[in-house]
Amino acid sequence: MSQKEIEESLNLLQKDWDVDPILRNFMLGKITDVSDYKIKVKDVVFHVPYLNSEKKYILWKCYWPDCHNCCDRQGRLPLSSDDLITIGKGLKYSKTSDFIKNETLTATYQEPGPSGQMTTMTTINLKRKTDETEADDGTHISCRFLDGEGGCSMHPDRPGVCYLYPFSSWLENEQGKARVHATYQFTGDCPGFYLADSLDPMKDEFKDYSKTIYDYNMASNRTNREGFGSVSFS
Structure with missing residues:
Protein backbone atom coordinates (compact mmCIF):
# COMPACT_ATOMS: atom_id res chain seq x y z
CA MET A 1 0.00 0.00 0.00
CA SER A 2 1.11 3.55 -0.66
CA GLN A 3 1.58 6.08 2.13
CA LYS A 4 -1.39 7.99 0.73
CA GLU A 5 -3.64 4.94 1.01
CA ILE A 6 -2.45 4.25 4.57
CA GLU A 7 -3.09 7.88 5.54
CA GLU A 8 -6.60 7.71 4.09
CA SER A 9 -7.25 4.52 6.07
CA LEU A 10 -5.92 6.08 9.28
CA ASN A 11 -8.10 9.16 8.83
CA LEU A 12 -11.13 6.93 8.40
CA LEU A 13 -10.14 4.81 11.39
CA GLN A 14 -9.77 7.89 13.62
CA LYS A 15 -13.42 8.75 13.12
CA ASP A 16 -14.27 5.86 15.46
CA TRP A 17 -11.06 5.01 17.31
CA ASP A 18 -8.21 6.77 19.09
CA VAL A 19 -4.92 6.25 17.26
CA ASP A 20 -1.66 6.85 19.13
CA PRO A 21 0.08 9.74 17.31
CA ILE A 22 3.41 7.90 17.62
CA LEU A 23 1.96 4.85 15.90
CA ARG A 24 0.37 7.04 13.25
CA ASN A 25 3.72 8.65 12.47
CA PHE A 26 5.37 5.24 12.33
CA MET A 27 2.80 3.86 9.89
CA LEU A 28 3.25 6.95 7.71
CA GLY A 29 7.01 6.41 7.58
CA LYS A 30 7.84 9.44 9.72
CA ILE A 31 9.66 7.35 12.36
CA THR A 32 12.62 5.50 10.91
CA ASP A 33 14.75 4.69 13.96
CA VAL A 34 13.26 1.21 14.25
CA SER A 35 14.81 -2.14 15.11
CA ASP A 36 13.55 -5.50 13.93
CA TYR A 37 13.19 -7.60 17.08
CA LYS A 38 12.92 -11.32 16.32
CA ILE A 39 11.22 -13.82 18.59
CA LYS A 40 10.84 -17.52 17.73
CA VAL A 41 7.62 -19.10 18.94
CA LYS A 42 7.27 -22.78 18.06
CA ASP A 43 7.78 -22.98 14.28
CA VAL A 44 7.50 -19.27 13.45
CA VAL A 45 9.91 -16.36 13.76
CA PHE A 46 7.98 -13.17 14.53
CA HIS A 47 9.46 -9.81 13.53
CA VAL A 48 8.30 -7.15 16.00
CA PRO A 49 9.12 -3.45 15.41
CA TYR A 50 10.95 -1.79 18.29
CA LEU A 51 10.93 2.00 18.30
CA ASN A 52 14.37 2.95 19.56
CA SER A 53 13.49 6.58 20.26
CA GLU A 54 10.51 5.56 22.41
CA LYS A 55 12.07 2.36 23.79
CA ASP A 66 -16.53 -3.75 18.34
CA CYS A 67 -14.25 -3.62 15.30
CA HIS A 68 -14.43 -5.71 12.13
CA ASN A 69 -12.48 -3.49 9.77
CA CYS A 70 -10.42 -6.45 8.55
CA CYS A 71 -13.65 -7.88 7.06
CA ASP A 72 -15.23 -4.57 6.12
CA ARG A 73 -12.19 -3.29 4.21
CA GLN A 74 -10.89 -6.38 2.45
CA GLY A 75 -8.31 -6.05 -0.33
CA ARG A 76 -8.46 -9.62 -1.58
CA LEU A 77 -9.09 -13.12 -0.21
CA PRO A 78 -6.58 -15.64 -1.63
CA LEU A 79 -7.74 -19.23 -1.26
CA SER A 80 -5.71 -22.35 -0.56
CA SER A 81 -6.61 -25.68 -2.17
CA ASP A 82 -8.12 -26.67 1.20
CA ASP A 83 -10.28 -23.53 1.11
CA LEU A 84 -11.53 -24.36 -2.38
CA ILE A 85 -12.92 -27.66 -1.15
CA THR A 86 -14.22 -26.53 2.23
CA ILE A 87 -15.82 -23.26 1.13
CA GLY A 88 -17.15 -24.81 -2.06
CA LYS A 89 -18.98 -27.46 -0.06
CA GLY A 90 -20.24 -24.82 2.36
CA LEU A 91 -21.76 -22.93 -0.58
CA LYS A 92 -23.40 -26.17 -1.78
CA TYR A 93 -21.18 -26.85 -4.77
CA SER A 94 -20.74 -30.52 -5.63
CA LYS A 95 -17.82 -29.73 -7.95
CA THR A 96 -14.84 -27.59 -6.97
CA SER A 97 -14.53 -26.49 -10.59
CA ASP A 98 -18.05 -24.98 -10.48
CA PHE A 99 -17.23 -23.15 -7.25
CA ILE A 100 -14.05 -21.70 -8.81
CA LYS A 101 -15.95 -20.63 -11.94
CA ASN A 102 -18.81 -18.89 -10.11
CA GLU A 103 -17.41 -17.65 -6.80
CA THR A 104 -13.76 -16.75 -7.42
CA LEU A 105 -11.44 -14.57 -9.48
CA THR A 106 -7.81 -15.22 -10.43
CA ALA A 107 -5.49 -12.27 -9.90
CA THR A 108 -1.78 -11.60 -10.38
CA TYR A 109 -0.21 -8.87 -8.26
CA GLN A 110 3.13 -7.82 -6.77
CA GLU A 111 4.12 -7.45 -3.15
CA PRO A 112 7.44 -6.30 -1.65
CA GLY A 113 9.34 -9.19 -0.10
CA PRO A 114 11.14 -9.13 3.27
CA SER A 115 14.49 -8.32 1.63
CA GLY A 116 13.13 -5.65 -0.68
CA GLN A 117 12.70 -7.91 -3.70
CA MET A 118 9.36 -7.94 -5.50
CA THR A 119 7.23 -11.06 -5.21
CA THR A 120 4.73 -11.78 -7.98
CA MET A 121 1.71 -13.69 -6.71
CA THR A 122 -0.97 -15.46 -8.74
CA THR A 123 -3.87 -16.58 -6.58
CA ILE A 124 -7.47 -17.75 -6.79
CA ASN A 125 -9.47 -15.25 -4.72
CA LEU A 126 -12.91 -15.53 -3.19
CA LYS A 127 -15.26 -12.86 -4.54
CA ARG A 128 -15.91 -10.36 -1.76
CA LYS A 129 -19.07 -9.24 -3.54
CA THR A 130 -21.10 -11.27 -5.99
CA ASP A 131 -20.40 -8.95 -8.93
CA GLU A 132 -16.71 -8.40 -8.19
CA THR A 133 -14.47 -8.01 -11.25
CA GLU A 134 -10.72 -8.04 -11.83
CA ALA A 135 -10.78 -4.23 -11.64
CA ASP A 136 -11.84 -4.49 -7.98
CA ASP A 137 -8.78 -6.52 -6.96
CA GLY A 138 -6.76 -4.84 -4.22
CA THR A 139 -9.46 -2.26 -3.45
CA HIS A 140 -11.31 -1.97 -0.14
CA ILE A 141 -14.58 -3.93 -0.28
CA SER A 142 -16.81 -5.14 2.54
CA CYS A 143 -16.90 -8.93 2.51
CA ARG A 144 -20.33 -10.30 1.55
CA PHE A 145 -20.06 -12.91 4.31
CA LEU A 146 -19.85 -10.26 7.05
CA ASP A 147 -23.11 -10.25 8.99
CA GLY A 148 -24.86 -7.31 10.64
CA GLU A 149 -23.19 -7.98 14.00
CA TYR A 165 -4.74 -10.74 10.10
CA PRO A 166 -2.95 -8.53 11.05
CA PHE A 167 0.07 -10.69 10.18
CA SER A 168 1.69 -11.40 6.85
CA SER A 169 4.09 -14.31 6.49
CA TRP A 170 6.76 -15.77 4.24
CA LEU A 171 9.25 -18.65 4.00
CA GLU A 172 13.05 -18.40 4.12
CA ASN A 173 15.62 -21.10 3.46
CA GLU A 174 17.69 -21.71 6.58
CA GLN A 175 20.38 -24.34 6.15
CA GLY A 176 18.29 -26.26 3.67
CA LYS A 177 15.10 -26.11 5.73
CA ALA A 178 12.09 -23.85 5.28
CA ARG A 179 11.53 -21.44 8.14
CA VAL A 180 8.28 -19.51 8.49
CA HIS A 181 8.54 -15.80 9.31
CA ALA A 182 5.77 -13.32 10.14
CA THR A 183 5.31 -9.63 10.76
CA TYR A 184 2.45 -7.16 11.02
CA GLN A 185 0.50 -5.62 8.17
CA PHE A 186 0.29 -1.88 8.78
CA THR A 187 -2.61 -0.93 6.50
CA GLY A 188 -4.01 1.80 8.73
CA ASP A 189 -7.29 -0.09 9.18
CA CYS A 190 -6.73 -1.81 12.53
CA PRO A 191 -7.13 -0.03 15.90
CA GLY A 192 -5.46 -2.86 17.82
CA PHE A 193 -1.82 -1.73 17.74
CA TYR A 194 -0.30 -0.30 20.89
CA LEU A 195 3.09 0.47 22.47
CA TYR A 216 -1.39 -21.50 6.49
CA ASN A 217 2.09 -21.43 4.93
CA MET A 218 2.09 -25.20 4.54
CA ALA A 219 -1.37 -25.03 2.92
CA SER A 220 -0.22 -22.21 0.59
CA ASN A 221 2.84 -24.18 -0.52
CA ARG A 222 0.67 -27.21 -1.21
CA THR A 223 -1.72 -25.00 -3.18
CA ASN A 224 1.10 -23.83 -5.45
CA ARG A 225 2.37 -27.37 -5.94
CA GLU A 226 -1.12 -28.46 -6.95
CA GLY A 227 -1.27 -25.72 -9.58
CA PHE A 228 -3.86 -23.45 -7.97
CA GLY A 229 -1.42 -20.56 -7.59
CA SER A 230 2.17 -19.47 -8.10
CA VAL A 231 4.90 -17.30 -6.58
CA SER A 232 7.95 -15.84 -8.31
CA PHE A 233 10.68 -13.50 -7.09
CA SER A 234 12.49 -10.73 -8.94
Missing part, protein backbone atom coordinates in the same frame (compact mmCIF):
# COMPACT_ATOMS: atom_id res chain seq x y z
CA LYS A 56 8.78 0.61 23.03
CA TYR A 57 7.63 -2.48 21.15
CA ILE A 58 4.64 -2.36 18.85
CA LEU A 59 2.15 -5.00 19.97
CA TRP A 60 -1.40 -5.86 18.96
CA LYS A 61 -4.73 -7.12 20.23
CA CYS A 62 -8.09 -7.65 18.53
CA TYR A 63 -11.14 -5.54 19.39
CA TRP A 64 -13.73 -7.76 17.76
CA PRO A 65 -16.76 -7.52 17.85
CA GLY A 150 -19.65 -8.09 12.66
CA GLY A 151 -19.42 -11.87 12.57
CA CYS A 152 -18.45 -14.14 9.68
CA SER A 153 -21.29 -16.26 8.34
CA MET A 154 -18.69 -18.77 7.10
CA HIS A 155 -16.87 -19.17 10.40
CA PRO A 156 -15.12 -21.53 11.19
CA ASP A 157 -14.76 -22.46 7.52
CA ARG A 158 -13.70 -18.99 6.36
CA PRO A 159 -10.57 -18.62 4.18
CA GLY A 160 -7.30 -19.46 5.90
CA VAL A 161 -5.91 -16.01 5.11
CA CYS A 162 -8.63 -14.43 7.27
CA TYR A 163 -7.13 -16.07 10.36
CA LEU A 164 -3.76 -14.38 9.74
CA ALA A 196 4.53 -1.64 25.30
CA ASP A 197 7.73 -1.92 27.33
CA SER A 198 8.00 -5.68 26.80
CA LEU A 199 6.56 -8.51 24.71
CA ASP A 200 4.85 -10.11 27.73
CA PRO A 201 1.33 -8.74 27.07
CA MET A 202 1.26 -10.53 23.71
CA LYS A 203 2.62 -13.95 24.65
CA ASP A 204 -0.71 -15.70 24.17
CA GLU A 205 -1.26 -14.12 20.74
CA PHE A 206 2.20 -15.18 19.56
CA LYS A 207 1.53 -18.72 20.75
CA ASP A 208 -1.88 -18.98 19.09
CA TYR A 209 -0.82 -17.33 15.84
CA SER A 210 2.32 -19.46 15.55
CA LYS A 211 0.26 -22.54 14.71
CA THR A 212 -2.17 -20.59 12.51
CA ILE A 213 0.63 -18.98 10.49
CA TYR A 214 2.62 -22.19 10.13
CA ASP A 215 -0.41 -24.20 8.98
Whole structure:
Protein backbone atom coordinates (compact mmCIF):
# COMPACT_ATOMS: atom_id res chain seq x y z
CA MET A 1 0.00 0.00 0.00
CA SER A 2 1.11 3.55 -0.66
CA GLN A 3 1.58 6.08 2.13
CA LYS A 4 -1.39 7.99 0.73
CA GLU A 5 -3.64 4.94 1.01
CA ILE A 6 -2.45 4.25 4.57
CA GLU A 7 -3.09 7.88 5.54
CA GLU A 8 -6.60 7.71 4.09
CA SER A 9 -7.25 4.52 6.07
CA LEU A 10 -5.92 6.08 9.28
CA ASN A 11 -8.10 9.16 8.83
CA LEU A 12 -11.13 6.93 8.40
CA LEU A 13 -10.14 4.81 11.39
CA GLN A 14 -9.77 7.89 13.62
CA LYS A 15 -13.42 8.75 13.12
CA ASP A 16 -14.27 5.86 15.46
CA TRP A 17 -11.06 5.01 17.31
CA ASP A 18 -8.21 6.77 19.09
CA VAL A 19 -4.92 6.25 17.26
CA ASP A 20 -1.66 6.85 19.13
CA PRO A 21 0.08 9.74 17.31
CA ILE A 22 3.41 7.90 17.62
CA LEU A 23 1.96 4.85 15.90
CA ARG A 24 0.37 7.04 13.25
CA ASN A 25 3.72 8.65 12.47
CA PHE A 26 5.37 5.24 12.33
CA MET A 27 2.80 3.86 9.89
CA LEU A 28 3.25 6.95 7.71
CA GLY A 29 7.01 6.41 7.58
CA LYS A 30 7.84 9.44 9.72
CA ILE A 31 9.66 7.35 12.36
CA THR A 32 12.62 5.50 10.91
CA ASP A 33 14.75 4.69 13.96
CA VAL A 34 13.26 1.21 14.25
CA SER A 35 14.81 -2.14 15.11
CA ASP A 36 13.55 -5.50 13.93
CA TYR A 37 13.19 -7.60 17.08
CA LYS A 38 12.92 -11.32 16.32
CA ILE A 39 11.22 -13.82 18.59
CA LYS A 40 10.84 -17.52 17.73
CA VAL A 41 7.62 -19.10 18.94
CA LYS A 42 7.27 -22.78 18.06
CA ASP A 43 7.78 -22.98 14.28
CA VAL A 44 7.50 -19.27 13.45
CA VAL A 45 9.91 -16.36 13.76
CA PHE A 46 7.98 -13.17 14.53
CA HIS A 47 9.46 -9.81 13.53
CA VAL A 48 8.30 -7.15 16.00
CA PRO A 49 9.12 -3.45 15.41
CA TYR A 50 10.95 -1.79 18.29
CA LEU A 51 10.93 2.00 18.30
CA ASN A 52 14.37 2.95 19.56
CA SER A 53 13.49 6.58 20.26
CA GLU A 54 10.51 5.56 22.41
CA LYS A 55 12.07 2.36 23.79
CA LYS A 56 8.78 0.61 23.03
CA TYR A 57 7.63 -2.48 21.15
CA ILE A 58 4.64 -2.36 18.85
CA LEU A 59 2.15 -5.00 19.97
CA TRP A 60 -1.40 -5.86 18.96
CA LYS A 61 -4.73 -7.12 20.23
CA CYS A 62 -8.09 -7.65 18.53
CA TYR A 63 -11.14 -5.54 19.39
CA TRP A 64 -13.73 -7.76 17.76
CA PRO A 65 -16.76 -7.52 17.85
CA ASP A 66 -16.53 -3.75 18.34
CA CYS A 67 -14.25 -3.62 15.30
CA HIS A 68 -14.43 -5.71 12.13
CA ASN A 69 -12.48 -3.49 9.77
CA CYS A 70 -10.42 -6.45 8.55
CA CYS A 71 -13.65 -7.88 7.06
CA ASP A 72 -15.23 -4.57 6.12
CA ARG A 73 -12.19 -3.29 4.21
CA GLN A 74 -10.89 -6.38 2.45
CA GLY A 75 -8.31 -6.05 -0.33
CA ARG A 76 -8.46 -9.62 -1.58
CA LEU A 77 -9.09 -13.12 -0.21
CA PRO A 78 -6.58 -15.64 -1.63
CA LEU A 79 -7.74 -19.23 -1.26
CA SER A 80 -5.71 -22.35 -0.56
CA SER A 81 -6.61 -25.68 -2.17
CA ASP A 82 -8.12 -26.67 1.20
CA ASP A 83 -10.28 -23.53 1.11
CA LEU A 84 -11.53 -24.36 -2.38
CA ILE A 85 -12.92 -27.66 -1.15
CA THR A 86 -14.22 -26.53 2.23
CA ILE A 87 -15.82 -23.26 1.13
CA GLY A 88 -17.15 -24.81 -2.06
CA LYS A 89 -18.98 -27.46 -0.06
CA GLY A 90 -20.24 -24.82 2.36
CA LEU A 91 -21.76 -22.93 -0.58
CA LYS A 92 -23.40 -26.17 -1.78
CA TYR A 93 -21.18 -26.85 -4.77
CA SER A 94 -20.74 -30.52 -5.63
CA LYS A 95 -17.82 -29.73 -7.95
CA THR A 96 -14.84 -27.59 -6.97
CA SER A 97 -14.53 -26.49 -10.59
CA ASP A 98 -18.05 -24.98 -10.48
CA PHE A 99 -17.23 -23.15 -7.25
CA ILE A 100 -14.05 -21.70 -8.81
CA LYS A 101 -15.95 -20.63 -11.94
CA ASN A 102 -18.81 -18.89 -10.11
CA GLU A 103 -17.41 -17.65 -6.80
CA THR A 104 -13.76 -16.75 -7.42
CA LEU A 105 -11.44 -14.57 -9.48
CA THR A 106 -7.81 -15.22 -10.43
CA ALA A 107 -5.49 -12.27 -9.90
CA THR A 108 -1.78 -11.60 -10.38
CA TYR A 109 -0.21 -8.87 -8.26
CA GLN A 110 3.13 -7.82 -6.77
CA GLU A 111 4.12 -7.45 -3.15
CA PRO A 112 7.44 -6.30 -1.65
CA GLY A 113 9.34 -9.19 -0.10
CA PRO A 114 11.14 -9.13 3.27
CA SER A 115 14.49 -8.32 1.63
CA GLY A 116 13.13 -5.65 -0.68
CA GLN A 117 12.70 -7.91 -3.70
CA MET A 118 9.36 -7.94 -5.50
CA THR A 119 7.23 -11.06 -5.21
CA THR A 120 4.73 -11.78 -7.98
CA MET A 121 1.71 -13.69 -6.71
CA THR A 122 -0.97 -15.46 -8.74
CA THR A 123 -3.87 -16.58 -6.58
CA ILE A 124 -7.47 -17.75 -6.79
CA ASN A 125 -9.47 -15.25 -4.72
CA LEU A 126 -12.91 -15.53 -3.19
CA LYS A 127 -15.26 -12.86 -4.54
CA ARG A 128 -15.91 -10.36 -1.76
CA LYS A 129 -19.07 -9.24 -3.54
CA THR A 130 -21.10 -11.27 -5.99
CA ASP A 131 -20.40 -8.95 -8.93
CA GLU A 132 -16.71 -8.40 -8.19
CA THR A 133 -14.47 -8.01 -11.25
CA GLU A 134 -10.72 -8.04 -11.83
CA ALA A 135 -10.78 -4.23 -11.64
CA ASP A 136 -11.84 -4.49 -7.98
CA ASP A 137 -8.78 -6.52 -6.96
CA GLY A 138 -6.76 -4.84 -4.22
CA THR A 139 -9.46 -2.26 -3.45
CA HIS A 140 -11.31 -1.97 -0.14
CA ILE A 141 -14.58 -3.93 -0.28
CA SER A 142 -16.81 -5.14 2.54
CA CYS A 143 -16.90 -8.93 2.51
CA ARG A 144 -20.33 -10.30 1.55
CA PHE A 145 -20.06 -12.91 4.31
CA LEU A 146 -19.85 -10.26 7.05
CA ASP A 147 -23.11 -10.25 8.99
CA GLY A 148 -24.86 -7.31 10.64
CA GLU A 149 -23.19 -7.98 14.00
CA GLY A 150 -19.65 -8.09 12.66
CA GLY A 151 -19.42 -11.87 12.57
CA CYS A 152 -18.45 -14.14 9.68
CA SER A 153 -21.29 -16.26 8.34
CA MET A 154 -18.69 -18.77 7.10
CA HIS A 155 -16.87 -19.17 10.40
CA PRO A 156 -15.12 -21.53 11.19
CA ASP A 157 -14.76 -22.46 7.52
CA ARG A 158 -13.70 -18.99 6.36
CA PRO A 159 -10.57 -18.62 4.18
CA GLY A 160 -7.30 -19.46 5.90
CA VAL A 161 -5.91 -16.01 5.11
CA CYS A 162 -8.63 -14.43 7.27
CA TYR A 163 -7.13 -16.07 10.36
CA LEU A 164 -3.76 -14.38 9.74
CA TYR A 165 -4.74 -10.74 10.10
CA PRO A 166 -2.95 -8.53 11.05
CA PHE A 167 0.07 -10.69 10.18
CA SER A 168 1.69 -11.40 6.85
CA SER A 169 4.09 -14.31 6.49
CA TRP A 170 6.76 -15.77 4.24
CA LEU A 171 9.25 -18.65 4.00
CA GLU A 172 13.05 -18.40 4.12
CA ASN A 173 15.62 -21.10 3.46
CA GLU A 174 17.69 -21.71 6.58
CA GLN A 175 20.38 -24.34 6.15
CA GLY A 176 18.29 -26.26 3.67
CA LYS A 177 15.10 -26.11 5.73
CA ALA A 178 12.09 -23.85 5.28
CA ARG A 179 11.53 -21.44 8.14
CA VAL A 180 8.28 -19.51 8.49
CA HIS A 181 8.54 -15.80 9.31
CA ALA A 182 5.77 -13.32 10.14
CA THR A 183 5.31 -9.63 10.76
CA TYR A 184 2.45 -7.16 11.02
CA GLN A 185 0.50 -5.62 8.17
CA PHE A 186 0.29 -1.88 8.78
CA THR A 187 -2.61 -0.93 6.50
CA GLY A 188 -4.01 1.80 8.73
CA ASP A 189 -7.29 -0.09 9.18
CA CYS A 190 -6.73 -1.81 12.53
CA PRO A 191 -7.13 -0.03 15.90
CA GLY A 192 -5.46 -2.86 17.82
CA PHE A 193 -1.82 -1.73 17.74
CA TYR A 194 -0.30 -0.30 20.89
CA LEU A 195 3.09 0.47 22.47
CA ALA A 196 4.53 -1.64 25.30
CA ASP A 197 7.73 -1.92 27.33
CA SER A 198 8.00 -5.68 26.80
CA LEU A 199 6.56 -8.51 24.71
CA ASP A 200 4.85 -10.11 27.73
CA PRO A 201 1.33 -8.74 27.07
CA MET A 202 1.26 -10.53 23.71
CA LYS A 203 2.62 -13.95 24.65
CA ASP A 204 -0.71 -15.70 24.17
CA GLU A 205 -1.26 -14.12 20.74
CA PHE A 206 2.20 -15.18 19.56
CA LYS A 207 1.53 -18.72 20.75
CA ASP A 208 -1.88 -18.98 19.09
CA TYR A 209 -0.82 -17.33 15.84
CA SER A 210 2.32 -19.46 15.55
CA LYS A 211 0.26 -22.54 14.71
CA THR A 212 -2.17 -20.59 12.51
CA ILE A 213 0.63 -18.98 10.49
CA TYR A 214 2.62 -22.19 10.13
CA ASP A 215 -0.41 -24.20 8.98
CA TYR A 216 -1.39 -21.50 6.49
CA ASN A 217 2.09 -21.43 4.93
CA MET A 218 2.09 -25.20 4.54
CA ALA A 219 -1.37 -25.03 2.92
CA SER A 220 -0.22 -22.21 0.59
CA ASN A 221 2.84 -24.18 -0.52
CA ARG A 222 0.67 -27.21 -1.21
CA THR A 223 -1.72 -25.00 -3.18
CA ASN A 224 1.10 -23.83 -5.45
CA ARG A 225 2.37 -27.37 -5.94
CA GLU A 226 -1.12 -28.46 -6.95
CA GLY A 227 -1.27 -25.72 -9.58
CA PHE A 228 -3.86 -23.45 -7.97
CA GLY A 229 -1.42 -20.56 -7.59
CA SER A 230 2.17 -19.47 -8.10
CA VAL A 231 4.90 -17.30 -6.58
CA SER A 232 7.95 -15.84 -8.31
CA PHE A 233 10.68 -13.50 -7.09
CA SER A 234 12.49 -10.73 -8.94
